[in-house]
Amino acid sequence: MSAEPLTETxxxxxAVFLLPVLAGAILxxxxxxxxxxxxxxxxxxxxxxxxxxxxxxxxxxxxVVLTTWKSELRVDALSALMVVIIGPVGLLATLYSARxxxxxxxxxxxxxxxxxxxxxxxxFLGTMLWGCVTNNxxxxxxxxxxxxxxxxxxxxxxxxxxxLEAGYKYLMLLTIGITFxxxxxxxxxxxxxxxxxxxxxxxxxxxxxxxxxxxxxxRTAAITIAFLLIGFGTKAGIAPFHPWLPDAHAxxxxxxxxxxxxxxxxxxxxxxxxxxxxxxxxxxxxxxxLVALGTFTMLLGIVLALxxxxxxRLLAYSSVSxxxxxLAGIGLGTYLGCYGGLYHLLxxxxxxxxxxxxxxxxxxxxxxxxxxxxxxxxxxxxxxSACYFLGAFAxxxxxxxxxxxxxxxxxxxxxxxxxxxxxGIAILTSILTMVVxxxxxxxxxxxxxxxxxxxxxxxxxxxxxxxxxxxxxAGLCVLLGIYPQVPYPxxxxxAGILATLGR
Amino acid sequence: MNPAGLHTDLIETLxxxxxxxxxxxxxxxRLKFSIIAYLCQALxxxxxxxxxxxxxxxxYWWAATAFVTKAILTPWFLFRxxxxxxxxxxxxxxxxxxxxxxxALLMMGFFRLAHSKVxxxxxxxxxQMDVFRTNLAVASTVFxxxxxxxxxxxxxxxxVIGLCLLENGVHLSLVSLAPGLSxxxxxxxxxxxxxxVFLLLYVIGGVRQVFGTTDTFRLRELRW
Numbered sequence: 242m243s244a245e246p247l248t249e250t251x252x253x254x255x256a257v258f259l260l261p262v263l264a265g266a267i268l269x270x271x272x273x274x275x276x277x278x279x280x281x282x283x284x285x286x287x288x289x290x291x292x293x294x295x296x297x298x299x300x301x302x303x304x305v306v307l308t309t310w311k312s313e314l315r316v317d318a319l320s321a322l323m324v325v326i327i328g329p330v331g332l333l334a335t336l337y338s339a340r341x342x343x344x345x346x347x348x349x350x351x352x353x354x355x356x357x358x359x360x361x362x363x364x365f366l367g368t369m370l371w372g373c374v375t376n377n378x379x380x381x382x383x384x385x386x387x388x389x390x391x392x393x394x395x396x397x398x399x400x401x402x403x404x405l406e407a408g409y410k411y412l413m414l415l416t417i418g419i420t421f422x423x424x425x426x427x428x429x430x431x432x433x434x435x436x437x438x439x440x441x442x443x444x445x446x447x448x449x450x451x452x453x454x455x456x457x458x459x460r461t462a463a464i465t466i467a468f469l470l471i472g473f474g475t476k477a478g479i480a481p482f483h484p485w486l487p488d489a490h491a492x493x494x495x496x497x498x499x500x501x502x503x504x505x506x507x508x509x510x511x512x513x514x515x516x517x518x519x520x521x522x523x524x525x526x527x528x529x530x531l532v533a534l535g536t537f538t539m540l541l542g543i544v545l546a547l548x549x550x551x552x553x554r555l556l557a558y559s560s561v562s563x564x565x566x567x568l569a570g571i572g573l574g575t576y577l578g579c580y581g582g583l584y585h586l587l588x589x590x591x592x593x594x595x596x597x598x599x600x601x602x603x604x605x606x607x608x609x610x611x612x613x614x615x616x617x618x619x620x621x622x623x624x625x626s627a628c629y630f631l632g633a634f635a636x637x638x639x640x641x642x643x644x645x646x647x648x649x650x651x652x653x654x655x656x657x658x659x660x661x662x663x664x665g666i667a668i669l670t671s672i673l674t675m676v677v678x679x680x681x682x683x684x685x686x687x688x689x690x691x692x693x694x695x696x697x698x699x700x701x702x703x704x705x706x707x708x709x710x711x712x713x714x715a716g717l718c719v720l721l722g723i724y725p726q727v728p729y730p731x732x733x734x735x736a737g738i739l740a741t742l743g744r
Numbered sequence: 745m746n747p748a749g750l751h752t753d754l755i756e757t758l759x760x761x762x763x764x765x766x767x768x769x770x771x772x773x774r775l776k777f778s779i780i781a782y783l784c785q786a787l788x789x790x791x792x793x794x795x796x797x798x799x800x801x802x803x804y805w806w807a808a809t810a811f812v813t814k815a816i817l818t819p820w821f822l823f824r825x826x827x828x829x830x831x832x833x834x835x836x837x838x839x840x841x842x843x844x845x846x847x848a849l850l851m852m853g854f855f856r857l858a859h860s861k862v863x864x865x866x867x868x869x870x871x872q873m874d875v876f877r878t879n880l881a882v883a884s885t886v887f888x889x890x891x892x893x894x895x896x897x898x899x900x901x902x903x904v905i906g907l908c909l910l911e912n913g914v915h916l917s918l919v920s921l922a923p924g925l926s927x928x929x930x931x932x933x934x935x936x937x938x939x940x941v942f943l944l945l946y947v948i949g950g951v952r953q954v955f956g957t958t959d960t961f962r963l964r965e966l967r968w
Contacts, residue, residue, distance in 0.1 A: 405950045
C-alpha cells in the first residue's frame with residue numbers, strides 16, 4: 242500500500258445496507274402488493290446498492306476510507322470488494338428469481354408468499370452488506386447471525402419434508418456455530434481492552450483492535466482464534482463444520498442457493514479473515530494451520546461431490562471444496578496468498594452463481610435435478626448448456642477462464658511459502674473438480690436421454706429473464722479470464738489489508 | 745468501577761443456583777418443567793446482572809433486556825410450542841443415569857478449568873478477582889451443559905432449550921469480559937437470540953405438522 246489512506250465521513254456505508262432493509266420492511270408489510278411490483282422494487286433496490294458499491298470502489302481507489310457514525314461503519318478496499326460482489330450478484334439473483342418463482346409458487350404451499358420471499362431476500366442481502374461495512378466486532382457477529390435468521394425461512398421456503406429438515410439443520414447448526422464466534426469476538430474485545438494501550442479509544446472497533454493485537458498475550462490469542470475459527474468457519478462451510486451446507490444449498494429455492502453459495506459463505510470468510518488476520522504477525526503458526534484446514538476442506542469437498550447424483554448437492558459440495566482454496570490463500574497471510582484468496586473469492590462468486598442458475602434453469606425446464614433422470618438437453622437448451630460449460634471450465638480452473646488465474650495465484654503462493662504438499666493437493670483437487678463438473682455436464686447436456694424419464698417431453702429454453710443473468714455472469718467469467726488485470730487495483734489494496742505478514 | 749461494593753456472597757450463591765437450574769433444564773423429562781427451570785435461570789441471571797450493576801451501571805440496561813428477552817419472550821415461545829401436545833421428552837441418546845454422571849463431570853471439569861485458568865481468557869485485572877472468576881466459571885459451565893444438551897437430545901424442543909443455555913453462558917461471560925460493551929451491541933446480541941428461538945420453533949412447528957414428530961432422528965431425508 243502506498244500512503245496512509247485519508248478518512249472521510251460519509252453516509253454511503255449506512256445507505257448501502259439500510260436501503261435493502263427498508264425495502265424488505267416495505268415488501269413484508271405490504272403483502273397485497275402485486276408480484277410484479279414486488280419484483281420491481283427488489284430489482285431497483287439492488288441496482289441502487291450496486292451503484293453505491295461502484296461509488297465506494299471509486300472512492301477507495303482514490304486512497305480514501307469511508308466511515309459513518311464515529312467509525313462504527315468503515316469501508317476500506319476489502320469491504321468495498323465485498324459490497325461490489327454482493328450487490329451485483331444479488332441483483333442478478335433477484336432478476337433471475339422472478340420467473341423461477343412464478344413457476345414454483347403457482348402451486349404448492351409456498352403460493353401467495355412472494356411478499357415474504359422478496360422481503361426476506363432484501364433483508365438477507367441487507368444484513369450481508371451490513372456485516373461487510375461494520376467496524377464493530379460485536380456487530381459483526383450480530384450481522385452474521387442476522388444473515389442466518391433472514392435466510393433460515395428462505396431455506397425452508399417450500400415447507401415440505403426436505404426443505405423443513407434443511408431449514409431446521411441450517412438454523413440449529415449455524416446458531417450453535419456462530420455462538421462460538423460471539424465468544425471469540427468477546428474475547429477479542431476483552432484481549433484488546435486488557436492491553437491498556439488504546440488510549441481511551443473503543444476496543445470494540447476492529448480497526449483499533451488491529452493496532453494493539455501484538456500486545457494480546459499469545460495463549461489468549463490462540464483461544465480467541467480457535468473460537469473465531471469454529472464460529473465463522475461453520476458459517477463459511479469449512480470442513481469439518483460443513484454438514485449443513487449441502488442440505489441448505491440444495492433444498493433452498495435456486496435464487497437463494499445462488500446467494501448462499503455465491504456470497505453468503507464468502508461473507509463469513511471475510512469475517513474470519515478480518516478478525517483472524519490481525520494475529521498473523523504475532524502467531525504465525527496459525528497460518529500453517531489455516532492452510533492445512535483449507536487443503537483438507539478442498540479435498541474432502543470434492544471427494545464427497547464425486548458421488549452425488551443430485552446436481553444441486555454436487556454444486557454445494559464443490560462450494561465446500563472451493564472455500565478450501567479461499568481459506569488456504571487467505572490463511573497463508575502473505576500478499577500473494579491473500580491476493581489469490583480474494584481473487585478466487587470474487588471468481589467463485591461469479592461462476593458458482595452461474596452454475597446454480599444453470600441447474601435452476603434445467604430444473605425449471607424439466608422439473609428434474611438428478612443426473613440419472615436427465616440427458617440430451619443440449620439441443621433444446623443451447624444457452625443454458627453453453628453457460629453451464631463455461632461455468633464448469635471456469636470452476637475447474639481451465640485457461641483462459643477466470644478460475645484459472647486465481648487458482649494459479651494460490652498455487653504459486655503456496656509454493657513460494659514452501660508448502661509444496663498443499664500446492665500438490667490443490668492441483669489434485671482441481672483435476673478432480675474438472676472430472677466432477679464436466680462429467681455431470683456431459684451427461685445432462687450431451688448424454689443419451691434416459692428411456693422412462695418422467696420429464697422433458699417438450700423441453701424449451703428458459704425465458705429471457707432467466708438466461709440474461711446467466712449470460713452476463715458467463716460473460717464476466719470470460720472477460721476476467723482474458724483481462725485478469727481489470728480487478729487488480731481493488732484486489733491489490735484489499736490484499737494489502739489482509740496481508741499482515743508483508744509482501 | 746469499584747468492585748468493593750459488590751455483594752460477593754449473594755453473587756456466589758446466585759451463581760451456584762444458576763448451575764443447578766441448568767442441570768435441571770437439561771435433565772427434566774417433562775418439557776414443561778424443563779422450561780420452568782429455564783425460566784428460573786433467566787430470573788437468576790437478571791438478579792445477578794442487577795447485583796453486578798451496583799458497580800457497573802451499564803448493566804442495568806443489560807438486566808432489563810435480559811428480563812424481557814430471556815424471562816418473558818423465550819419461555820412464552822417455548823410454552824406456546826408445547827401447548828396441546830404430549831410434553832414428555834423423547835428418549836435421549838444417553839439415558840438418565842449416565843447423563844447425570846456426565847453432567848457432574850462436565851460441571852466439575854469446567855468449573856475448575858475456568859476458575860484456575862481465568863487469566864488465559866481474560867487478561868485484564870478485573871477478571872482476576874474472585875467474583876469475576878466465579879462468574880466466568882459459571883458461564884463456561886452453563887455453556888458446556890447447553891452444548892451437551894444440544895448434542896445428545898433427540899427432541900428438537902429440548903435442543904432449543906439447550907441452545908438457550910448455550911447463549912446464556914456466553915451472555916453471562918459478558919459481565920466479566922466486556923464490561924464496557926455499548927447498549928446497542930447488548931441489545932443486538934439479546935434480540936438476536938429471541939428471534940433465533942422464535943424462528944427455530946416456527947420451523948419445528950412445520951416439522952411437527954409434516955413429519956408428525958419433533959424427533960430429530962426422524963429427519964433423515966437428506967443423507968450425503
